[in-house]
Amino acid sequence: MGAVVKRSTIAGVVLGASMGLALGVGAYTFIYAKGASYFTDDPKACTNCHVMQEQYDGWIKSSHRSVATCNDCHTPAGFIGKYTTKAQNGFWHSFYFTVGNYPDPIQITKRNRRVTEDACRKCHADIVETIEGHDPEGNRTSCTRCHRNVGHLH
C-alpha cells in the first residue's frame, strides 16, 4: 500500500514540474513568437512558427486558398470547439516548437485529421450527401484518401 502511494506521489511531483516547465516555455513562446496572432483567423498566424511555412506554402498553391483558411479546416465548428482545439494544439505547438523535438515532416494527428475531415463536411454536405447518406456512424468515407491535395499542394 505504502509503496503505491509513494510512487504516485513521485509521479505527481514529476508531472507537476514538467507542466510548470512546459507552461513557462509556452508563455515565452507565446509572446516572443507573436503568439497572440494565434487567436486570429489570419493564416499568417500559423506561419509565425516558421516550421509551418511548408504548410502555408502548400496552402497558397492549393485549390482552397481563396475559400478556406487554416482554421476552417483545422478547428471544429462552433466557438467552444474552436478554442479548446486551439488551446490544446497551441499548447503542444509551443512545447514542441521550443523544445524542437517533433516529427519532420510534421504529421497530422488522428484527432486532428478527424477534425479536418469533419470540416470538409461542413462545407460540402450537399455534394456528399448521396454517398454519405447510408453510412453507419464511425465508418465513414475518408475525403483525403482521394482529395489529398485540396488543403495543401506539395
Place this chain on the structure above:
Amino acid sequence: NIMEHKQEAKNPFFRVVDLTDDTEDPAVWGKNFPVQYDGYMRTVDQVRTRYGGSEALPRTPDDADPRSIVAQSRLEEDPRLKRMWAGYAFSIDFREERGHAFMLEDQTFTARHQKPQPGACLNCHASTYLAHKRAGDGDIVKGFEKINPLPYAEARQLVNHPITCIDCHDATSMQLRITRPAFMEGIRALKASQGISNYDVNRDATRQEMRSYVCAQCHVEYYFKGEEKRLVFPWSKGSKVENILAYYDEIQHKDWEHADTGAPVLKAQHPEFEMWSQGIHARSGVACADCHMPYQRVGAHKVSDHHVRSPLLNINKACQTCHNWPEEELRERVYTIQSRTFELRNLAMDALMDLISDIQAARAAGASSNSIAAAQDFQRKAQFYLDFVEAENSTGFHAPQEAARILAQSIDFARKGQNALRPRTETASRN
C-alpha cells in the same frame, strides 16, 4: 440553377417506389435511383483498350446461340491457348469478357456447354439472391446448396437477370452487403488463415472493404467441390498463387486431364481479387470501386458511376483524383506495366508449349513413367501459375511485380519439366 441544386440537395433521392428485400427488377430500383440505373444500363457498351475492354463483333444468330454481337475470341487471337487447355471446355470457346449486362447471356450461350455444366455456374452470372432465398425458403445458404448441383439448363430457369441492385445493396438502407455464400465462406477461411476467427463479413467488414468485397464475390478463382458442386474459393491456406496451389495439391484436385500429355491440370479463373490483394493499391486502401466505379458529380450530388468498366476509358475520374498526372501519362504508366506483363506471359506460354511438346514426345518414345510423372507435375505447376496471370484481367496492373514473379516461377517450372525428360549428355554428372 442554384435553386435547383438546393432543391436536389434536400432530396438526395425521391422515394418514388418502396423497395423491399424481394424487389429484383433493376428498373424498379431505377425509379428511386435514376442516375445509378442509367450507368448500370450502360454496361452494354463495348470499347476496346490495348489489353482490356472488349470489341463488339457481329455474328449471325443461329438456333443454338441467338447472340448477334459477341466479344472477340481469345482462342483465335492466340492459338497457344487451345493447346494449353487441350481437352478442357475452355479450348472450345473463350472470349474476352465484356460488361455486366452480358453476363447471363454470355454464360448461357457459350459453346463450353458442350461439356455439361452445373447450376453452380449461375452464382456469378445472374441475380441469384432471390433465387437462393426462394429455393431455401428464406435461407440463402440452403438455396445455394439446392441450386448448385442442378444441371445448368434446369437451374437457368430459376434466374431472370444478370447481376442487379439487390445483389450488392440492402434494399432499405442501400448499404453494400454480401449476398454470396461462397464469398462468406471463402473470406472466413482466408481470415482464419490470418488468425482472425469467426469472421462474419456482413458484420465485420468496414465500408471501404465492402467496396472491394462486393466484387470479390465473383472476380476470384474458384472450383466446384464434390458431387454437391458447391462453389468454393480455395483460400484456407491464403490467397497467393502458391497457397491456392498447395490447397489443390492437398486435396489432389484436378480440373481436367490434359489431352496431349495426360497431366492432371488446373485452370485458374479471373483471380482479380487475389492479385489486387498483393498490389500497392490494396495496401493503400484503394478499392475496386474506387477505380471501376469512381464518383462522378451529377447536379449537386456525387454518385458512384455504375457503368462498371475499364478505368482506362475513364482515367479522369478513375485515376486523376489521386494521381496528379496528365491523362496520357497515366495511360502510358498502365501500358508500361501491362507490356512487361504481356512480354513475360508470352515467354511463359512458349515455355509451356515446349514442355507439352516434350512430354508428348517422351510418351511416344516410351520414356520412364517416373520422369514423365515428374514432368507432368511441372506442367501442372507451370500451367496454373501462367493461367493465374493470363486469366487475371488487368494484364498485371493490379499487382505488377507479383504478376511478374508468378510468371518467372512459371517459366522456371516449365523449363525444369523439360529437364526432367532430357537427361544430360554424359553419364557421370560432375559437381
Place this chain on the structure above:
Amino acid sequence: NIMEHKQEAKNPFFRVVDLTDDTEDPAVWGKNFPVQYDGYMRTVDQVRTRYGGSEALPRTPDDADPRSIVAQSRLEEDPRLKRMWAGYAFSIDFREERGHAFMLEDQTFTARHQKPQPGACLNCHASTYLAHKRAGDGDIVKGFEKINPLPYAEARQLVNHPITCIDCHDATSMQLRITRPAFMEGIRALKASQGISNYDVNRDATRQEMRSYVCAQCHVEYYFKGEEKRLVFPWSKGSKVENILAYYDEIQHKDWEHADTGAPVLKAQHPEFEMWSQGIHARSGVACADCHMPYQRVGAHKVSDHHVRSPLLNINKACQTCHNWPEEELRERVYTIQSRTFELRNLAMDALMDLISDIQAARAAGASSNSIAAAQDFQRKAQFYLDFVEAENSTGFHAPQEAARILAQSIDFARKGQNALRPRTETASRN
C-alpha cells in the same frame, strides 16, 4: 532557442573561408557549411538493413591491407557467386558496399588487385576533379585520358580523398555540376539514342535532373574501352538491360572467359541509375537525392542530408514527405518488394548454376561445338541479366517490376541453354 532560430533564418551560411575551384579538402568547405560537412563525415557509419546498409566486421590488419574493419563478404554469404564469376577478379573478393567515406580505401585494398587494374578505376572512388584538371593542364577530359591507362598503383598517387564537395559542387555558386567525362559522354550518347542531339549535361540538365545525375556519374554499369582503358557507359542504344547487352554484343566485348565453361561473359556492375530510370519514382520525377539525401530541418533551415545512406535508416525524412504512411508500413512495403526480388534472384542463380554444370558436363563428354556455343551464348545472356539485378543495390526497389522482368528473362535464358545441350529423348519430333 527561438532567438537562435530567428537568428539563423537571417544567415543561411557564414562565409568563413573563400572556396575556389582548387579547394579539395572537404574540411575547408566544412568551415562554410558545417552541417553538410557533418553529414558527409558520418558516411563512416555502418548499419545493416535486411538487404542493404552494411555490417562492420573487425579484421586483423596486415601489410597488404591495413583495414581493421571491413563490410561483410558477399562471396561467403552466397558461394554461388564465386561460381558465377569463376575466373574473374570478383570471385576473389566481393563485399557489401558501405558508405562514401570508405570508397578509396576499399578500392585500394580489395583483393581484386590480384588481377592488375588500371587508373580508370579511380574515376568513381576518389576525388578526381583536381587530379584530372592538373594532369590535363586545366582540361579535365585530357587529364581523364591520361590517368585512365596508368597502372592502378601509379594513378593512386595522384588522388588524396574519396569523393569530396568539389566533385559535386561548383565552388563559388555551390550549384551541382557534372565533373566526370564518362558521364558527360554517356548521357550524350543516351540522349542521342532518344533523338536529342548534342546534349551538354552541364548546360541542359534541370536542377532536379542534376539531383540524380551527380550520382549517375558512378552508380552505373561501365566498361573500360580498348588499350586506353577509357571509362565508357554503354548507353548508345539505350540504358535498358537489352540495349546494353546489344551494345556489348555488337562490339563483341567480353569481360572475361568463364573458367568452368569457356563462355565469353559479362559482369554487370551497380546499374542503380539504369534501373531507377525504369521505375515509377524516376517517372514521377523523384531523384536519388530525394531519398538518399533528403532535406532535413536544421534550426530554421532546410539542408540536404549529406549522410548518404540507405533510406531505410531514415524513413521519416526519406519517404514520409511524400508518403503519408507509418514508418513500419513503409518498411514493410520495401521488404515486400525486396523479398520478391530476392526470391527470383535465387531462382535465377540456381538456373545459372545448373547451366554451368551442364556445359561443363557436355564439354567433358565431348558434345558438338555447335550446341556448346549455343549454350555458352545463353550463359552470357542469363549471367548478364541476373547480374544486372544482383549488382543493382536496391534489391529491386528502384524498379520492382522491371527487376522481376529481367530475372524472368534470365531464368528462361539459363534453362534454354540447358535445352540446347539436352536433346529430346525421341528422334522424330512431333508437334
